Amino acid sequence: MIDFAPGKFRTIIKNLWRFSLLGILALVLYVLAVSYNFLWLFGGMPSLKALENPKSEEASEVYTADNQLLGKYYSENRTPIEISQVSPNVTSALLATEDARFVKHAGIDPRSLFRAVSGMLTFRDASSSGGGSTLTQQTAKNLFDTRREELRGPLGNVPLLGLVIAKTKEWILAVRLERNYTKQEVMMMYLNTVSFGNNTYGIKTAAKTYFSKEPWALNVEEAALLVGMLKNPTLYNPRLYEDRTRDRRNVVLSQMKKYKFLTAEQFYTYKNKPLKLDFSIENQNTGMAAYFRSVVKEDIKRWIKQYNEENPDADLDLYTSGLKIYTTIDSRMQTYAEEAVMANMRDQQTKFYEHWRGRNPWVQPKKVGKKTIYEESPGFIQRVARRTSRYKQLKITHGDDEKAIWAEMNTPVKMKVFVYSGRGNRNEKDTTMSSLDSIRYYKRLLNTGFMSMDPRNGYVKAWVGGINFKHMKFDHVRQSRRQPGSTFKPFIYLTAMDQGFVTPCSHVTDQPTTFLHGEDNNGGPAWTPKNSNGKYSYQSLSLREALGRSINTVSAQLIKKTRAAEVIKYAHEMGIQSKDLPENPTLCLGTGDVSVYEMVSAYCAFANGGMRVRPMMLIRITDKNGQVLKEFSPDAKQVISANRAYEMLHLMRGAVEEPNGTAQRLRTQYKLSEGGNEIAAKTGTTSNYSDAWFMGLTQHLVSGLWVGGDDRAIHFRTIELGQGGRMAMPAWAMYMQKIYKDPSLTQYRPEPFRKPNNFQIDCGGYYIDSSQRYIPPKVVPEDEDEILQ
Structure with a gap:
């Protein structure tokens, strides 16, 4: 038993207090030192x-x-x-x-x-x-x-x-x-x-x-x-x-x-x-409008860079700043677009598989006498494989050892691939295949790009850049450019009318037109464009009939008068941005590569009284607290007269309303002309049926789409299956049906086009206005030059 003396006990207590106070003081000093x-x-x-x-x-x-x-x-x-x-x-x-x-x-x-x-x-x-x-x-x-x-x-x-x-x-x-x-x-x-x-x-x-x-x-x-x-x-x-x-x-x-x-x-x-x-x-792979979000992201990043440069104290970052970005997309219309496009692509893909059953679809045409046959393009898959990131990575690993590279490219691995009917809501399935097999699989798939825009303010209302963003991220609305075929013809007709070579009353004979070597920059041998059926009717056709039936010979005669260079100027003014438009007669058949984005933008000027409004995708951007950082406004310019724009709408209505019009099924099968609704339309099909297009215009909505293989070598072999009216038009029709059935979208209700004030055309005693179909004059000149002047 320990016996503490009173003095010793007090000493221990003092030492404890001293150490405690010193400890507390040390702790305080330590905290201050850290602070x-x-x-x-x-x-x-x-x-x-x-x-x-x-x-x-x-x-x-x-x-x-x-x-x-x-x-x-x-x-x-x-x-x-x-x-x-x-x-x-x-x-x-x-x-x-x-x-x-x-x-x-x-x-x-x-x-x-x-x-x-x-x-x-x-x-x-x-x-x-x-x-x-x-x-x-x-x-x-x-x-x-x-x-x-x-x-x-x-x-x-x-x-x-x-x-x-x-x-x-x-x-x-x-x-x-x-x-x-x-x-x-x-x-x-x-x-x-x-x-x-x-x-x-x-x-x-x-x-x-x-x-x-x-x-x-x-x-x-x-x-x-x-x-x-x-x-x-x-x-x-x-x-x-x-x-x-x-x-x-x-x-x-x-x-x-x-x-x-x-x-x-x-x-x-x-x-x-x-x-x-x-x-x-x-x-980024999930949710609505994945392609749109991917494309508009780059526009937002450019704006953020500019904003930070103009505001030195700002430090905005797209991925961390909690911005609120308000777009022009309408969720209802986007849903309808995605549903319509996917329904059409399922149907087209089923037909494509059946069309190529037992054969590979990557082919090249070959003339045998008067017939065209299609032979498989040798080495096609290997050429595609060399462009893939997988091949490039293996090239870094194995250098020039091609045997080792191709051995790995042929080695099966587990992967997920896109399918139209996966489990649940997933459009994919688990499988095992090699890199080369996956290329073969995806190259059998058709793809698409669809865009819908309000011509009054440029608001992009719907955007479908492909069939599945997770597995195929390339956007076919703005990123892709393909030949538009006959959907380019309205710019030729517009140029010819605006230059005074024809009027909406003019008639042109469906007959061969030859461009000699050197004529209008024709660098090759003499060239005579043919109609899609390879025949000439030698009938005198009104411009509306010719455009509605997409007669190639009429477009050829018009561009021979206007020259390709003038057509290109008009196309650029209307909103086509592509620099790949050929300044030669082939332009009359739409041989210059353009995007769906450009085509919809340019067609909007027809529906907007000649006023070109650039596509708008953003309305405003706010910070995380709701403070507005940027308001976006339409960029509009009058590029053609309101009368001329209405004349073009009248001509393009021929595709729907004229006998043998390329889009008359919109009226007969899809019943979209009921209730006095007017639709201007243009189908487009390129050579070998590599590209199928459709452009549809109503009073307040212009939409267009492309359908085809990612490579031009992949396509149908017959016009019955490969034309724009069959491959592309159904998606537009289903989209518009859904919109017309939605009572919350009354601003896009069926209605006729609104004509400019006091608009009428005198066709030698016969008139065209918003309520009367064109009736041709009784006397039709026979001489082509007289018609075109």
């Missing part, structure tokens, strides 16, 4: 400005014109929300599991810290002893990352000491956060920044990803599962480790019972429930 980075040893702290405006990477969101979320751009998929948008089940589970004393402490909880330390010393499970870090400390760590290089001083690189300094900074920041924000704000900072795995950040994105729900709709067991994942999102991934994740969820439920958020009866009820996921990960 102010004494002698630059401890590394910096986040600034007061950063503390008042904590930053986290926020996804930029893209919205439709009718305010539907179209998609996101992000490096971390995160969308912040307010606490009012979160289910109480989530907050209860979080408090019970992570910080039961959250509302009582000021950022640091000594009791929890002591419990955690004692738990480690006695080797107790963390779920029972609790964690030492409060929610506020974890929030500080998530927001400011005190362990990053720029905040780490010389002492931060010392093992163990660096960890202690980083923890100290988190404690200091936690106290400061508590002073600057309410408990609810701190909790939401945590819930909006924490990771749930699968590149999912924040409770809103997690609820959407794992349960396809909004966060306010999460039930008890769903909230418990998500909160349980926070301990280790990889270890407790419910898609990979169902049993382990269920056990962890039940630990959270047990904690909720412990802290009286659940009764014992409720706990046992929820504990025995199975995991029910509705998993759908968000990425």
Whole structure:
């Protein structure tokens, strides 16, 4: 037994007080040294400005014109929300599991810290002893990352000491956060920044990803599962480790019972429930208008670069700044476009497979006497393979060892490929094939590009760039350029009328027209364009009949008068941007490569009284707080007269209304002309049927599409299957049927074209106006030159 003398006892007490005070003083000095980075040893702290405006990477969101979320751009998929948008089940589970004393402490909880330390010393499970870090400390760590290089001083690189300094900074920041924000704000900072795995950040994105729900709709067991994942999102991934994740969820439920958020009866009820996921990960491949989002992203990035240059204090970033981007796309019309295009492409693909049954479709034409036969293009797949990234990677690995490269290209591997009818809503299936086999598979697929635009303001309302963005990212609306065939003819007719060579009353004879060597830049031998059927009727046709029936010889006669150079000038004024228009007579058959984007834009001037309005895809961009950063406005220019534009509409109505018009099925089969509706249209088909086009115009909507193989060597062999009226027009017809049936889209209702004031054409005693079809004059000149002058 130890017997302390009174004087000795007082000495021990004094020493204890002295050491305690010295310890407290040392702790205070240490905290101050860390706070102010004494002698630059401890590394910096986040600034007061950063503390008042904590930053986290926020996804930029893209919205439709009718305010539907179209998609996101992000490096971390995160969308912040307010606490009012979160289910109480989530907050209860979080408090019970992570910080039961959250509302009582000021950022640091000594009791929890002591419990955690004692738990480690006695080797107790963390779920029972609790964690030492409060929610506020974890929030500080998530927001400011005190362990990053720029905040780490010389002492931060010392093992163990660096960890202690980083923890100290988190404690200091936690106290400061508590002073600057309410408990609810701190909790939401945590819930909006924490990771749930699968590149999912924040409770809103997690609820959407794992349960396809909004966060306010999460039930008890769903909230418990998500909160349980926070301990280790990889270890407790419910898609990979169902049993382990269920056990962890039940630990959270047990904690909720412990802290009286659940009764014992409720706990046992929820504990025995199975995991029910509705998993759908968000990425650039999913969601509506994926091709559109990919294309418009580059426009937004250019604008952001310009904005940052003009505003030196700005630091906008598409992937982290939480911008709100409002587009011209209409979610209803986009849905109808995607449905119509996919329905058409399924049908065309079925016909294409049957057409080429037992043969490869990559062919080249060969003349045998008067007949054209198609032979398989030798080495086609190998040439395509050499352009792939896979081949280029193997080239880097194996150098000039072609045998090794092709051996790997022929090695089967597991992969997913696009199909039109996959499991559930997925248009893909798991398979095993080699790289070369996958090229053969995809080269048998037809593709498409569709765009719909309001000619009054240039708003792009729908955009379908292909059949599946995940597997085929090349956009066939703006990125792709193909020969437009006869859809280019309206620019030739327009030039001829505007130059005074013909009027809407003129007649032209369907007869051969020859361009001699050197004539109008014809660099080859003498050339005589033929009609699609290879015949000449020698009939005198009105311009409306000729354009409606797409007579090649009439286009040839018109371009012989106007010259190709003049047609190109008009096409560029109307909105065609391509520099690949040939300045020679072949232009009359649409041999210059153009995009769907350009064609729809140019055709809009016909429907808009001669006013060209450039396509608009963006309406406005705001910052994450809703402050408008940029408002976009239409770019319009009068390029032809309103009368001339209406005359062109009258001519193009011939495709629908004239006997033998190439689009008359719109009237007879699809019943789109009912109720006085007027449609101007033009079909297009290129040589060998490599490209099928359709352009359709109504009073307030202009839409166009292309259908064909990604390579020109891939196509149908007959005009019955390969023409624009068969391959492309059905998609436009189905799209318009859906729009006309939607009572919320009355602004695009069926109606006639509106004629300019006092518009009429005198055709020698006969008139054309908005209510009367053209009746040709009684006397038709026989001489071609007289007709064309």
